Amino acid sequence: xxxxxxxxxAVVGSGAVGSYYGGKLAAAGFDVNFLMRSDLAxxxxxxxxxCEPGGEIRIPDAHxxxxxxxxxxxxxxxxxxxxxxxGALETLIPPLIKPDTVLVTLQNGLGNEEFxxxxxxxxxxxxxxxFVCLNRVAPGVIEHYGHGAMAIGEFCGDxxxxxxxxxxxxxxxxxxxxxxxxxxxxxxxxxxxNVPFNGLSIAAGNVTVDVILADDGLxxxxxxxxxxxxxxAAKLGHDFPVGLIxxxxxxxxxxxxxxxxxxxxxxxxxxxxxxxxxxxxxxxAKKAGASVDRLEMLYFLLRKLTxxxx
Amino acid sequence: xxxxxxxxxAVVGSGAVGSYYGGKLAAAGFDVNFLMRSDLAxxxxxxxxxCEPGGEIRIPDAHxxxxxxxxxxxxxxxxxxxxxxxGALETLIPPLIKPDTVLVTLQNGLGNEEFxxxxxxxxxxxxxxxFVCLNRVAPGVIEHYGHGAMAIGEFCGDxxxxxxxxxxxxxxxxxxxxxxxxxxxxxxxxxxxNVPFNGLSIAAGNVTVDVILADDGLxxxxxxxxxxxxxxAAKLGHDFPVGLIxxxxxxxxxxxxxxxxxxxxxxxxxxxxxxxxxxxxxxxAKKAGASVDRLEMLYFLLRKLTxxxx
Numbered sequence: 001x002x003x004x005x006x007x008x009x010a011v012v013g014s015g016a017v018g019s020y021y022g023g024k025l026a027a028a029g030f031d032v033n034f035l036m037r038s039d040l041a042x043x044x045x046x047x048x049x050x051c052e053p054g055g056e057i058r059i060p061d062a063h064x065x066x067x068x069x070x071x072x073x074x075x076x077x078x079x080x081x082x083x084x085x086x087g088a089l090e091t092l093i094p095p096l097i098k099p100d101t102v103l104v105t106l107q108n109g110l111g112n113e114e115f116x117x118x119x120x121x122x123x124x125x126x127x128x129x130x131f132v133c134l135n136r137v138a139p140g141v142i143e144h145y146g147h148g149a150m151a152i153g154e155f156c157g158d159x160x161x162x163x164x165x166x167x168x169x170x171x172x173x174x175x176x177x178x179x180x181x182x183x184x185x186x187x188x189x190x191x192x193x194n195v196p197f198n199g200l201s202i203a204a205g206n207v208t209v210d211v212i213l214a215d216d217g218l219x220x221x222x223x224x225x226x227x228x229x230x231x232x233a234a235k236l237g238h239d240f241p242v243g244l245i246x247x248x249x250x251x252x253x254x255x256x257x258x259x260x261x262x263x264x265x266x267x268x269x270x271x272x273x274x275x276x277x278x279x280x281x282x283x284x285a286k287k288a289g290a291s292v293d294r295l296e297m298l299y300f301l302l303r304k305l306t307x308x309x310x
Numbered sequence: 311x312x313x314x315x316x317x318x319x320a321v322v323g324s325g326a327v328g329s330y331y332g333g334k335l336a337a338a339g340f341d342v343n344f345l346m347r348s349d350l351a352x353x354x355x356x357x358x359x360x361c362e363p364g365g366e367i368r369i370p371d372a373h374x375x376x377x378x379x380x381x382x383x384x385x386x387x388x389x390x391x392x393x394x395x396x397g398a399l400e401t402l403i404p405p406l407i408k409p410d411t412v413l414v415t416l417q418n419g420l421g422n423e424e425f426x427x428x429x430x431x432x433x434x435x436x437x438x439x440x441f442v443c444l445n446r447v448a449p450g451v452i453e454h455y456g457h458g459a460m461a462i463g464e465f466c467g468d469x470x471x472x473x474x475x476x477x478x479x480x481x482x483x484x485x486x487x488x489x490x491x492x493x494x495x496x497x498x499x500x501x502x503x504n505v506p507f508n509g510l511s512i513a514a515g516n517v518t519v520d521v522i523l524a525d526d527g528l529x530x531x532x533x534x535x536x537x538x539x540x541x542x543a544a545k546l547g548h549d550f551p552v553g554l555i556x557x558x559x560x561x562x563x564x565x566x567x568x569x570x571x572x573x574x575x576x577x578x579x580x581x582x583x584x585x586x587x588x589x590x591x592x593x594x595a596k597k598a599g600a601s602v603d604r605l606e607m608l609y610f611l612l613r614k615l616t617x618x619x620x
Contacts, residue, residue, distance in 0.1 A: 143354075200611075202610055203513065203611055204614040204615060205614060205615045207614070211614075214615075215610075215614055217609070217610030217611075217613055217614065218610060218614055220609075220610065221607055221610050222604075223613075224607075293534075293603050293604060294603060294607055297531055297534075297604055297607055297608075298607075299527070300525075300526075300527030300528060300529075300530065300531050300612075301513055301514055301531075303527055304514045304515060304517070304525055304527065304528055305514060305515045
């Protein structure tokens with residue numbers, strides 16, 4: 001798997017993240033096959049469009065399928081399904097698998113690699129983190145507001161040739177990709193942003209991130225929550241540089257009136273990834289003996305606030 | 311002021327609480343004068359009605375006025391304005407005052423006695439806590455669902471003859487009234503319930519108190535918040551009996567699908583008394599060095615959630 005150009009890739013979960021990263025690979029000439037549900041007919045008719053700050057990328061002949069059986073065995077599967085639908089992977093993935101198929105979860109939060117390892121064997125599991133502002137604005141149409149870096153790593157052990165190959169492939173597709181030495185560490189680092197900003201955007205009454213930063217109380221809460229996550233990560237062996245909180249605040253200031261993905265889901269009445277983001281972080285932190293009272297409160301509130309979505 | 315029957319009483323803020331307690335006194339033959347705004351014309355035409363579980367009390371000749379200037383100097387002023395309108399007291403109260411006028415705040419939360427003391431002198435300030443389920447269902451029509459006990463005390467120092475006289479007056483009007491040895495202690499004790507249940511009912515997405523108790527996470531949060539308030543009260547010198555939390559849970563179970571007053575206000579788009587309940591409790595607790603992280607989080611969330619109400 002040194003050169004992915006000759007390999008067959010599937011994307012399971014063609015929401016904003018799956019469509020964007022899969023679309024970038026397809027536009028760069030990789031053989032990418034998208035599993036689609038609601039967008040299938042429209043993408044078959046008109047292809048996919050990625051609206052980037054620098055211009056539009058059209059993928060007129062995107063390979064879209066309604067089932068993984070039609071796609072068949074692949075060398076690599078990018079999984080970007082919402083974690084609230086993880087239960088479906090048990091039946092979606094097997095038709096895509098041959099002995100050396102690699103599964104790469106691009107999903108949010110904690111516990112996804114473990115889930116795939118449990119079902120399909122840990123050796124084939126990789127993970128990627130996407131630091132990106134995206135929105136699916138219409139069937140097959142993804143708007144990219146900014147950022148986009150990825151960190152890609154192995155679930156078990158050190159980076160392998162395949163890890164480097166995937167990073168190279170994304171780089172070739174114009175993505176700022178790098179190797180993640182420790183996937184767990186990267187996931188906790190991402191939670192430093194997701195826990196406060198995705199969470200408070202819902203709990204404070206559907207507010208964008210600039211509103212959180214402009215309000216004294218909410219800004220304090222965001223900082224306290226970041227401190228809790230950094231403290232929990234430290235208990236689990238992941239130390240982050242001093243200044244990470246300030247850096248996250250700066251980063252967030254640059255986003256303007258950005259709606260975190262969880263808020264977009266919540267407003268649309270769709271399921272919110274409460275368990276993989278706040279629930280699993282809370283469970284792992286508690287188990288490690290970290291003090292996470294505010295994370296707990298946010299988790300309990302969000303669990304109730306989002307229970308009616310599907 | 312041994313016998314209030316000969317004295318002139320004003321009620322400022324004739325919402326549910328002011329109309330109910332003032333109405334009970336008026337029906338018992340006391341000289342009660344109501345300051346009214348929206349209900350004025352209707353009450354002048356038809357009087358007031360208190361719908362009690364045991365039957366209806368009519369006050370056909372309720373003394374209703376559109377300004378405190380028309381009422382003129384009184385011996386006692388019952389203040390039941392929403393605390394979010396406290397700013398208006400600076401101009402509403404002076405026409406009612408003579409040298410020995412007593413001001414009794416029946417308002418929610420903390421800081422109201424201090425506010426009146428600052429403006430009009432601490433010697434004349436008393437306070438009352440109302441443990442009651444009321445709703446103003448139409449102009450001049452108050453529905454009384456249950457409970458109704460009052461605790462009345464002096465802002466400064468021990469109970470005086472006037473404290474006993476006011477308790478007697480309310481008793482004569484059929485109210486279960488008692489002397490509050492320490493008003494501050496009673497107010498903190500009331501917050502043990504109001505902080506979690508009024509607060510979570512809004513923050514968890516407009517839920518009634520039975521929903522809070524039925525949800526594992528929210529029930530834990532209610533307990534933790536009660537612990538924080540009891541801890542803060544202890545730092546301020548107010549100790550409560552062991553078992554208060556269990557007793558509050560039991561009490562709340564008996565309420566069924568009850569909507570706390572703050573939730574009713576919030577749903578109706580009316581101002582919520584965030585500062586006098588959560589804000590002032592948080593400020594006093596922090597000043598006393600108490601650990602109130604969850605109270606703080608709830609306060610900051612509620613401040614944002616309710617900011618658009620008026």
